Amino acid sequence: MKKNKLTPRIIKRIFILGGIIFTLILSTFCYHNFSFYQKAKRKVNIQKARLLKLEKDMESMRTSLKKYEEEKKKFSQLLFKERDIPGFLRKISSFAKESGVKIVNMKTKHFREVEMMEIKKNVSQVARKKLSSEKEKETITLSYLPINIEVEGKFGSLVNFLIYLEKYRQLLSLADIKISRKKYPILKCKFVLKIYSLKEAKNKKR
Incomplete structure (x- = not known):
């Protein structure tokens, strides 16, 4: 081997x-x-x-x-704070004097709620890759204090007074303005002045 x-x-x-x-x-x-x-x-x-x-x-x-x-x-x-309101009412009287307007009546009411509808569009994908949109509404609330004001004066004076108010630095709006003749050349003007605040409204009636 x-x-x-x-x-x-x-x-x-x-x-x-x-x-x-x-x-x-x-x-x-x-x-x-x-x-x-x-x-x-x-x-x-x-x-x-x-x-x-x-x-x-x-x-x-x-x-x-x-x-x-x-x-x-x-x-x-x-926006107005509650402590701003008395001072603003005094300024209204001051604006009236500067404009040559006489305040006949000025009355504040209760705070009321403002509702603004904000619409959000949500787009979702559905069958067959088609898109459809849905609208979802949300309510955003503010409060406003309505002040009923009645003044008298000449046309130019009334215009200047309203311009004074509209140019005020804080948020406000004029509504329901009604002008009527009293005795020429004096006119009577009634309107609602709304000043806005973050204070919660207790009275929701308009």
Whole structure:
């Protein structure tokens, strides 16, 4: 029986075969590790993108909140506070004197509620990729104090008096203006002056 001898040729083949096997094992190991690295990298990139979007959303929210606070402050400055009302009534008398108008009657009533309909359009996707819109109504309320005013004066004086009121720095409006002749050139003017406030209305009757 012949014994197999490790000849240089056989040894060379063994080394070549071992190198091939080692290369295959190393390649498989590297492939799995590279695949794992790629998956991990994708997850990290997704997390980074989400984090970046979150930071942008937070920054946008902070900007919107700041803008809202600024607009709220500006709007509140346009509205009357309860302590402003007596001083404003005195200014009405002052405006009348400056305009050459006589105040015959001035009577305040209770605060009333103002309703403004704000319509929001919500667009939703329906079957067959057709778009339909829905209108959702929300009620925003303010309060106003109606002041019934009756004055007398010449036409030009009445116009100047009404312009004085309309140009006042705080929010107000004139309604139900009625002008009638008293004795030429004197005219009689009746109207309702509404001054607006954030005070809650207790009387909802108009």
